[in-house]
Amino acid sequence: MVAIELNTGARPAAGQRIDISSLSHQFELEGDPLPVLNDVDFSIEPGSFVALLGPSGCGKSTLLRLLAGLDHPTQGELRVDGLPVGNPDPSRILVFQDPTLFPWRTVWDNVALGLEAQGILRKSRSRVDEAIRLVGLGGFDKAYPHQLSGGMAQRVALARALVNDPRLLLLDEPLGKLDSLTRLTMQTELVNLWQRARLTAVLVTHDVEEAVFLAQRVVIFGPRPARIIADLTVDLPYPRHRGDSRLTELRREALSHLGLASTW
Amino acid sequence: MSLVDPALSKNADAVFQDVPVKSRPVVWGLGLAAAAAWIAAAAVIELWPETIPQPYGRELAVISLVIALALILVAVTGRLLGAIATTVRYYGAWAIAAALGLVIWEVVTAKTGLLPVPFFSSPQSILEVFLDDWIRLGTSVSYSVVLLAKGYFFGALTGFIIGVTIGWSQAASYWVHPVLRIIGPLPATAWLPLAFFIFPTSGSASVFLIALATAFPVTILTWSGIASVNRDYYDIARTLGAKPAFLILKVAIPAALPHVFVGLFMGLGTSFAVLVVAEMLGVKAGLGWYLQWAQGWAAYNNMYAALLVMALMCSTLITVLFRVRDWTLSWQKGLVRW
Incomplete structure (x- = not known):
């Protein structure tokens, strides 16, 4: 659909760098605190494509809202390009599961x-x-x-x-509600758009295949309150092929981290 | 990216070409039947002697014949008259029913006197009012429309502004909500004695009352519209760099507009009621006053005529509001069916 048009060379990566340090967040639910993120620590290199993988309701989407500046963390720090995240800013854009x-x-x-x-x-x-x-x-x-x-x-x-x-694209399961064929097409388009714009992309998903097919790095979260349980590097060049044996291997590894090894 | 398969659309064109477009107009049978009914009505009116002679019977017969001629014209010209022909054809059965209704009405009043005279008017006696008293009727309509327009405009505007404010601001909602809860449901007509006492003129009092009657439903519906806007719209707009003014004007208000229009329709309905009551009790002009005046003189023909005019005025205003709604909310086309 969209022609690949790689701007290799001169222009430096336009993406933002993200540093998250000892981040915790909780909601108030009928007066009781409901912790959703527990002591999360990681950084994202400018211009990279990172997938956040984890069971539904584990707090990944909350992390995206914090990065967008729509909510503010209870504890810890979020820095984008070295500056603390304040209010929403058009350089960081969130794409929701519903097109809205x-x-x-x-x-x-x-x-x-x-x-x-x-x-x-x-x-x-x-x-x-x-x-x-x-x-x-x-x-x-x-x-x-x-x-x-x-x-x-x-x-x-x-x-x-x-x-x-935008210099940071926050994708909250943007393909989650599409039919499976459209979804596959859109996955390829997402990669193309990311390469073309040279921005930092953070994709939240609970689809293991989508995560390893799209991202350079897959950060896996445990059940709520979310903390990082694994950090996989997908060392494959683009364009990738779904049948690649390395992808299959990574999928199995990711599933085992999520406690689903027995389904393999 | 074409949505329609070109092969399919070509076939569709072929199908349409099979329809004989240039053949002579097809005669509309139902239309001729309706024309016959109106000619029969004219004959009854003209030829059947009246129990009490009344003027304007001849004019009524002529009008019936004109309607019959118009129907014949539409019936034989096929689709040449375009949209008018389509509308007239749609109401063909109604045209027959109307002719029948007119004949029955004529027979039970003017022709046989089955319904007693001063209280029930014959068709020609109402025609008489229109032809002889149209100046006073027309003036009354214009007074009513002007009074209603003033009150409705201020009421709708006030209701809209209050609705947006309390829908948007928690603090405003805290203070305004209880007042609205207690005062709002009070019928505007209950304020009538007080309003005529407080305001310098009965005209300004009526504007106030109509505005009050309009403002309540508009406020409530605008408020609920603003309050039920999908929260994600605000999040989206905020991440895209929207400031509060943009969120109110370009997100909250357009999203709430379908609700606002429901409020505007309800407000228009209640404003009619208040208009008529205010004109009957205080204002010395307008259709409400005309009704009251006609009753004072036991001029029942004039009352029927004024009611007819009032019905036309109200339904026209509702139609206008529908048009405004359809134009403003054209994006809803295909989504909403009312």
Whole structure:
């Protein structure tokens, strides 16, 4: 769908560096504290693609919300490019599991949302067109969200994120609700988009295959309150092939960390 | 990326071409039947002598004949008249029923006097009011519309602003909610004596009452609309760099608009009731006043005519609001069916 166009060479990696140190977080649930993250420590290199893998409800999504600045941690520190994470900022964009497009806006207006909110839309209308083309939705500018399929809507959500030139893309199971064929196509497109934009990508998923196929590194979390139980490096070049025996091996390793070795 | 298989769409074109487009217009049988019914109605009105002679019987017969001619025109021209023809054809059965209804009404009033005269009007006596008293009726309509427009505008605006404020701000909600809970359900007409006493003119008192009646439903529905906006919309907008003003104007309000329109419809309904009561009791103009005046003179024909005009006015205003809704919420097309 999207042609691979690697900017090898001159331009340095545009992604942000992330440092997380002794991070803990808890929710108040009817007065009782519910710990969701327990003493999490790790760093992400600029421009890398990292998958956070773990059982559902373990607190991975909370970690993304903290990185986006939508919530603030109870304890510990989050640094992006050396600076503490404050309020949300368009350089760090979160893509949700649901596309959550604004139903009263056309595709074009949905993608333009960030530029409009920052008051720079007038000068950068061409960026909107470009982002829509990039995700393969040229010609759908005037369509309304209810006229789109699930895959198309999620592409619009990606374009809405990418148009802001983010340096950190936080993906919260963005392909979780798509049918399996669309999902495979979109996985390849995600890798292409990441390579093209040279940003840091953090993907939360509970799909082991997706994690090892997409990411350079897979951080595995245990059940709630989440802490890191393994950190795998996927030392394979892109484009990858699903049938690669190394991927199969990594999948088995990841599953064994998650206590599912017996299902292999 | 085309959504339609080109081969399929070509086939579809072929199918449409099979339909004989240029053949002569197909005569609409139901339309001719309806025309016959209206000619029959004209004949009954003109030829059957009245028990008590009434003016304007001839005019009523002529109007019936004009309707019959229009139906014949639509029936023989096929689709040449476009959208008008389509609408008229849709209401073909209604046209027959209306002719039948007119004949029955005519017979039980003017022709046989089955229904006693001062309390039940014949069709031509209502026509008489329209033809002889249209100036006073028209003036009354314009007074009513102006009064309603003022009250409705201020009420809708106030309700919208209060609704957005308490939907958005916890503090505003804390203070306004109990007041709204207690004062809101009170029918606006209950304020009538007080309003006429406090306000300098009955006109301004009526504007206030209509605004009050409109504001309550608009406030409640706007508030619930703002409060039920998907929280993720705000998170999305915030990560994209939105400031609070953007969140209110470009996220909360557009998301709440479908609710707001429900409130506007409810407000329009209650504002009609308050308008008529206010005109009957205080304001010396408008359709409510006309009704009251007609009753004072026992002019029942005028009352029926005024009721008819009032029905037309209210349904027209509701239609206008529907049009505004459809235009504002055009993105809902295909999502909502009311």
